[in-house]
Amino acid sequence: MADNQQFVLYGAAASGSVAVEAALTLLDISFEVIEGETWSSDAARECVGKQNPMRQVPTLVLPGGETLTESAAILTWLADAYPDARLAPAPHDLSRAQFLRWMFFVSSAIYSLHWIKPDVSRIGAPHSARDRVVASVHERIAFCWRTMDAELDPGKYLLGDALSVLDLYVAVISRFGPWRERFYAEAPKMTPAIKRVDDDPQLKALWARRFPEA
Template identity: 75%
Template sequence: MLYGAAASGSVAVEAALTLLNMPFDLVEGQTWTSDAARERVAGHNALRQVPTLVLPGGEVLTETGAILLHLADAHPRARLSPAPGDAARGQFLRWMFFVSSAIYALHWIGPDVGRIGAPAGARDAVIDAVHKRIAFCWRTMDAQLNPRRFLLGDELTVLDLYVAVVSRFRPWRARFHAEAPRMTPAIRRVDEEPRLRALWERRFPGG
């Protein structure tokens, strides 16, 4: 069972499950706007956030990056991550954690700038600074990767899924394309992946 919401990080998990051909029940709810959605997931995740994945045996996984890593490593034949010992494994882990900590984590501020002690009246300035930082981080990542067909080479990995989703958040894809021109072709290939096209259209309507 996956607790998730459209246009959120849980879509990356949905994409991985789709590529793995793993059926799942989706409990829909925008936990950042809905008390009811937060209460639905509270029994599994004390932070009351999505994504929260409950495995068939009852084990609970939270945090988008951690879920993606678990799914990829648990299904090595799908080749959604470089295997331990693969020369690309170190950079794969580096950038998975970079997206999680340096970029995705900043989006936690948006719904309530009071979370970092900022007054409500400073919201516009705070959000502008956050967006500049996100753009800087995409630019930094872009300068240090050498994408081929996908970000780490010629095989799609969960890193590609992660970036394809998080790059759709504010300051939106146009800013991502401007800041990350080397990564852009790989991410556009993820957008066009036939197995995922219907998912992207459904979960990110309007692009």
């Protein structure tokens, strides 16, 4: 592991940890990535489990050794820890409440559903029902994107004219099933902001490297 003066991120390509990589990139913070595809590798689960008993990515180890888990918490903490970058509304800002609402909505109502898909027995369904369960999960996610789109009034970005970690979060999670084309159909108001994040010159290399098939 890197020395305790550096951020260490346990993550994986095409996973939610890429949103954290994007935030660290925009903040120009030095960090090490320890690859851990915990959904497909016992070795990865064991590695990540040393820092996170849930054996999930992203897991961020701060300089000094403190561990942060949960993607929404990590992104919000980074934005608040580096306020000069303005990656989140300040606590006194009028848009702070909606920022928190949608950060945790994406986390709890959308991202968390992907936990079901690798092993549908986690919710008591037989393996033979996996295709039906995954299709239902995707329909629920589409409904959630549609709901969020109806409630937001985006500007250049989701919360107005300033890029926030919410934009990074949605730019990553919308790449998962039912995938971007469905996201574009369900969330037409959010789509321009997310495409703008895709094209951000500071992030294009990251997206290409961490979502090579997207």
